[in-house]
Amino acid sequence: MFVRKPGKFWTWGALSLSAFLSAVVCFFGWQHYKQRIQTHPMPADAFFTEDFPDHEAFRLELAQLRLQARLTPENEKQVLESVEKTAELLGVPQPVLWCLLFQESRLNHMEGYGSGGAVGLGQFSKFSFYEINHQLTKFTPANLVALEAVLGRDVRPISSTALKSTNQSSYFYIPTAVVASASYLNNRYLHLNKLLRKQNHHPNDRLMWLLATLAYNKGTRSILSFIKTVEREKGPKAVEAALTDVHSLSELVMNRKLVSQSFTRIWPRNLAKTYANEWIIHFQNTTQCALHPKAKASAVAKKGENS
């Protein structure tokens, strides 16, 4: 008499059930995602989301920060209002600026106070202050115009020594931190644009903001070294594609080997790897947070077509 072993039956049964449940979850997840894209139609010129942060992990974190009272409603409102006003004055996309500040400090305007390291909303260091205080208008007079419009006057020198967070010259005063950080970001954007256009590149402005956030975090040299490495390894057409198409840029920027290679030209190997990992995480977070869902989806879809 044939007797089926009970072990095998239960194993195959469990596997089949898991596969079925996974398929169901994927199906409903895809439906939800499609519905979300349809209810957030992307206008023809929209690339950045209006509903930021468009990043599940950031939304959860934001909810937690509010719950734990680490981000008060007053401070959150002040950050958002300052971001709106400053972004309009400087032409910085609001989601980019907000997501950058969230990435840098989780919107804690007192972050790093007393640490001796980087401080505040935009994680300013000694030389960031130097640029704002001495080289603010190096790339555009609009930075000073924005500073005066947001704060009512030229409040420089701005520093981290004034604790009183209502002192306008203190980087711990939220509107001051926002406009100073935005000016610093704007300088990175303008500098990169100028350098690339001088070399007859025609970068997409929106992608340049993404690169500017990387330059804010990792230095302009990291961007230029990366571009030079892409050109060396993949040719000038790959550079042009990276500067004009978000999918190409994402593929290259998140190519760990390529990024490590570009950083190894500057840093010792282990440091280069660490910075490369940070760079990739920073780019992922910024794009996930600031890009419109359809802009993100089209990049993924293109990747699927090419694979």
Add this chain to the structure above:
Amino acid sequence: MARVTRKIRLRKGTRRTVGITLLLSLGLLWVLWKSPADRSVNQLNSAQPSPSDIDALTQIFTTKGHSEFQEKKGALRAAVAASLAGNNPSSESIAVYLFPDLLPSSDLEREVALEAWYPLQKRIESAPNSESSRKDFEDMRAQIWIYENPDHQYPTLSDTAEAVVKLYDRMSERKP
């Protein structure tokens, strides 16, 4: 009668100690092997320019004065120029921070350097240890840090950038 051989067995703790000692010795040997050889102040490694050549320039400026410094800087420049064709990252970095005019016109970093720190360096070299040289140095240092620092929490510069900052710090020191 069978000969009894007895294996010498080390205790576990002893085995571990011997193993660690061996590893440490190998590690020490490797570190010593990798350490750069001492350079005399007057020698430049023309085959592989490195940040230590810039440190040598700082020492030359301090001990032998401005004209000898200019002569040795010229020699370093020639060494970097010869080495650049070989796609050497160290030479490239030295060129970025000291000799950007040696970089090809297609190099994105050439433009950065020519506009940012190169003119300030020229001014410092033309009037070393003067009041104006100190202001130029502060500007130059800030621009290099902003350009290169990859870490807000633990700010750092590459060896080349750090050596260049030290050099011009020395050249712009105010003497009593």
